[in-house]
Amino acid sequence: MIDAMPRYHEVRSPQSTPFWNPLHAAIRLSQGAPFRDFVLYEADGVWYYAGGTAAQLWVKPGEIIASWPGKRTRVGWTGNPLSEIPRVLAEYPGDRWNAYGWAAFELSYFLNGLPAVESGLPLVRLVIPHTEAVIGASGAVTRSLDRHVAADCMDLLEARDAAPVPVAAPVPVAGGREQYLDAVRAAVADINAGYLEKVIISRRVPVGGTVDLAATYRLGREGNTPARSFLLRLDDMAAAGFSPETVLVASSGARVSTQPLAGTRALGLGPEADAALATELYTDPKEVYEHAISMRSSWLELSSVCVPGSVRVDEPMELRRRGTVQHLGSLVSGRLAEGRSSLDAFAAVFPAVTASGIPKAAACACVSRIERAARGLYSGSVLRLGSDGTLDAALVLRSVFQSGGSAWLQAGAGIVGISRPEREFEETCEKLASVARHVVPDAVAADPGLDLVGAGTEPAPSGGSRQG
Numbered sequence: 001m002i003d004a005m006p007r008y009h010e011v012r013s014p015q016s017t018p019f020w021n022p023l024h025a026a027i028r029l030s031q032g033a034p035f036r037d038f039v040l041y042e043a044d045g046v047w048y049y050a051g052g053t054a055a056q057l058w059v060k061p062g063e064i065i066a067s068w069p070g071k072r073t074r075v076g077w078t079g080n081p082l083s084e085i086p087r088v089l090a091e092y093p094g095d096r097w098n099a100y101g102w103a104a105f106e107l108s109y110f111l112n113g114l115p116a117v118e119s120g121l122p123l124v125r126l127v128i129p130h131t132e133a134v135i136g137a138s139g140a141v142t143r144s145l146d147r148h149v150a151a152d153c154m155d156l157l158e159a160r161d162a163a164p165v166p167v168a169a170p171v172p173v174a175g176g177r178e179q180y181l182d183a184v185r186a187a188v189a190d191i192n193a194g195y196l197e198k199v200i201i202s203r204r205v206p207v208g209g210t211v212d213l214a215a216t217y218r219l220g221r222e223g224n225t226p227a228r229s230f231l232l233r234l235d236d237m238a239a240a241g242f243s244p245e246t247v248l249v250a251s252s253g254a255r256v257s258t259q260p261l262a263g264t265r266a267l268g269l270g271p272e273a274d275a276a277l278a279t280e281l282y283t284d285p286k287e288v289y290e291h292a293i294s295m296r297s298s299w300l301e302l303s304s305v306c307v308p309g310s311v312r313v314d315e316p317m318e319l320r321r322r323g324t325v326q327h328l329g330s331l332v333s334g335r336l337a338e339g340r341s342s343l344d345a346f347a348a349v350f351p352a353v354t355a356s357g358i359p360k361a362a363a364c365a366c367v368s369r370i371e372r373a374a375r376g377l378y379s380g381s382v383l384r385l386g387s388d389g390t391l392d393a394a395l396v397l398r399s400v401f402q403s404g405g406s407a408w409l410q411a412g413a414g415i416v417g418i419s420r421p422e423r424e425f426e427e428t429c430e431k432l433a434s435v436a437r438h439v440v441p442d443a444v445a446a447d448p449g450l451d452l453v454g455a456g457t458e459p460a461p462s463g464g465s466r467q468g
Contacts, residue, residue, distance in 0.1 A: 202412030241399030
């Protein structure tokens with residue numbers, strides 16, 4: 001452990017001005033701050049920016065690596081690495097920190113005792129930032145290890161937004177139909193053979209060039225109504241997303257919640273058509289059944305880490321409007337049992353039942369058999385973890401991904417025994433439209449450059465081929 005604790009310098013903005021737009025300010029900061037790697041995470045209308053690195057953590061198969069000035073740690077693990085993360089980060093000398101990053105879908109194979117699937121990404125990737133900002137409707141606060149960077153970041157936040165409105169080039173999403181219909185038929189056959197109750201089968205849609213992710217994020221956030229949103233670049237992975245639901249939210253107290261959304265119809269076709277589709281959604285046996293078993297699964301998972309009798313279903317089967325689609329949604333919450341942490345609860349519900357299936361081990365095995373490529377970030381989680389045990393984890397859906405000079409979209413549908421392949425394909429098109437219509441091409445593929453402050457020291461390899 002290093003002797004001196006990291007010292008942060010804080011700058012607060014005055015009361016926001018009439019032209020203040022927290023979304024635009026957050027994007028300006030992400031583009032203009034002197035860091036290559038960053039995470040921008042929005043929860044409940046507040047944007048959290050994490051730039052550069054004061055400390056880093058990678059979870060790889062069988063090994064956790066943590067690094068900060070004066071300390072480098074390697075810890076082995078078996079079974080569940082999430083339980084080891086708090087012990088590793090407890091060595092960090094800062095007394096108050098937030099860590100930002102992701103949990104890839106492939107973590108699920110280890111949590112469920114399945115053969116590993118290689119995506120090219122760390123299973124978990126976290127950074128404690130060099131510079132952090134909180135940006136809301138009433139102004140912003142920046143804190144940085146460098147007082148000059150803190151002041152410069154505040155200048156970026158308070159600058160007037162002179163950038164022109166981006167112009168999107170919508171991505172066609174109807175390709176690959178027959179291949180996806182075959183995949184759904186294979187999943188239905190597994191379900192009707194009794195191997196599982198439900199599985200989410202997804203498909204990738206190549207964008208056909210690189211993407212201006214900041215511009216895409218701006219248009220997508222203005223055109224969607226997400227539960228959470230994010231824009232990030234860590235190592236060779238970049239993404240922008242508009243998450244329809246949370247995997248887990250843990251407050252500084254002992255209350256935790258998860259938010260399963262299952263059951264889908266299109267949205268944005270006009271008031272009368274939208275209302276008719278909402279009625280259809282509430283009365284469709286397939287959609288109601290799919291949601292009911294997802295809600296049941298979430299209840300059972302939280303019950304495994306919560307005080308007996310404390311788990312409840314709030315807001316059961318309420319309509320949630322998310323961009324181009326509407327869903328049935330419920331909120332399942334409980335009080336953590338003594339000795340249980342927010343990461344224990346996250347492990348219990350990860351991957352989200354609405355992006356994997358029921359039972360999870362069988363569903364994840366089905367995904368690995370049927371889908372051609374590892375998922376990586378898709379249907380994993382982007383998250384914010386606090387030293388006080390708070391956790392806010394978004395489900396990575398309705399996103400655009402970019403790595404190795406390629407960009408893609410991805411969406412899936414919940415498959416049960418009475419699913420119709422044609423309708424499931426249509427559902428993926430409806431979900432993809434939430435992002436596809438906002439994609440802004442990268443006019444000039446710029447050199448990504450280097451970190452100016454807080455550079456990563458052990459970048460993860462890129463890729464997406466299946467090796468397991």
